Amino acid sequence: xxxxxxxxxxxxxxxxxxxxxxxxxxxxxxxxxxxxxxxxxxxxxxxxxxxxxxxxxxxxxxxxxxxxxxxxxxxxxxxxxxxxxxxxxxxxxxxxxxxxxx
Amino acid sequence: xxxxxxxxxxxxxxxxxxxxxxxxxxxxxxxxxxxxxxxxxxxxxxxxxxxxxxxxxxxxxxxxxxxxxxxxxxxxxxxxxxxxxxxxxxxxxxxxxxxxxxxxxxxxxxxxxxxxxxxxxxxxxxxxxxxxxxxxxxxxxxxxxxxxxxxxxxxxxxxxxx
Numbered sequence: 286x287x288x289x290x291x292x293x294x295x296x297x298x299x300x301x302x303x304x305x306x307x308x309x310x311x312x313x314x315x316x317x318x319x320x321x322x323x324x325x326x327x328x329x330x331x332x333x334x335x336x337x338x339x340x341x342x343x344x345x346x347x348x349x350x351x352x353x354x355x356x357x358x359x360x361x362x363x364x365x366x367x368x369x370x371x372x373x374x375x376x377x378x379x380x381x382x383x384x385x386x387x
Numbered sequence: 388x389x390x391x392x393x394x395x396x397x398x399x400x401x402x403x404x405x406x407x408x409x410x411x412x413x414x415x416x417x418x419x420x421x422x423x424x425x426x427x428x429x430x431x432x433x434x435x436x437x438x439x440x441x442x443x444x445x446x447x448x449x450x451x452x453x454x455x456x457x458x459x460x461x462x463x464x465x466x467x468x469x470x471x472x473x474x475x476x477x478x479x480x481x482x483x484x485x486x487x488x489x490x491x492x493x494x495x496x497x498x499x500x501x502x503x504x505x506x507x508x509x510x511x512x513x514x515x516x517x518x519x520x521x522x523x524x525x526x527x528x529x530x531x532x533x534x535x536x537x538x539x540x541x542x543x544x545x546x547x548x549x
Contacts, residue, residue, distance in 0.1 A: 289534070289537075289538060289541075290506070290534075291479075292479055292480075292483060292484070292487060293487060293502070293506040293537075294506050294507075294509070295479030295484055296479070296483070296484040296485075296487035296488050296491070296506070297407050297487075297488070297491070297502075297503060297506040297507040298507070299399050299400060299403040299507060300399070300402065300403045300406050300407075301399060301402075302398045302399055302401075302402035302403075302416070302419065303402075303412070303416060306398055306402065306416060306419070306420070307394060307395075307398060309416075309420055310394060310398075310420055310423045310424070313420055313423075313424050314390075314423075314424060314427050317424060317427070317428075
């Protein structure tokens with residue numbers, strides 16, 4: 286059995302890695318580092334774009350709300366003016382009638 | 388301990404583990420590179436050269452087994468066509484060595500990795516059990532069964548030659 290195990294050790298003796306192996310590992314490590322750098326740059330730029338877009342969106346929403354409030358106030362004023370004009374016409378008519386009677 | 392020192396001291400071990408398990412020099416190189424890349428990511432967590440070697444054996448075993456599972460039924464290189472990477476010295480009968488490697492390659496994944504760790508790295512069953520996270524008795528049982536099978540097939544091959 287010992288002899289057979291020695292044969293197995295011979296058969297499974299360590300092999301030499303290819304001569305370019307070490308260089309390839311360092312290249313892969315460098316690529317991984319720069320990949321991580323690119324990721325963080327994209328993440329930072331992406332976050333900046335989101336913040337700016339949010340600012341624009343909030344400004345747009347605020348402007349819309351103000352415009353809507355202005356429109357509503359204008360409509361209310363128009364209604365009030367219309368009511369006043371109607372009331373004034375009624376009063377004028379009453380005054381004219383009473384003057385003619387005298 | 389620097390990454391360069393660990394790489395220099397262990398690259399032959401990692402490549403050989405992957406090669407003897409996968410029997411494909413290209414795949415072995417891919418697996419070994421991936422293992423060292425992961426080592427670089429985890430380098431700060433390692434406690435010393437011995438821990439680094441243990442970590443590398445464990446990561447290589449796991450990664451090589453995963454590689455075979457992912458490759459699945461994809462066509463593999465015929466065992467006779469494999470170009471053997473060079474080694475410092477080749478003791479023993481080259482034909483017998485080749486035949487033994489071919490037979491080991493036919494073993495299922497776990498017993499094959501147990502054999503490679505036992506006879507390439509000269510590890511004891513207890514150490515193999517830690518690396519492969521399996522009970523010591525399972526390691527011993529894989530070894531016994533694989534040895535019996537290999538002996539039987541080698542004896543039969545030699546009988547055919549005689």
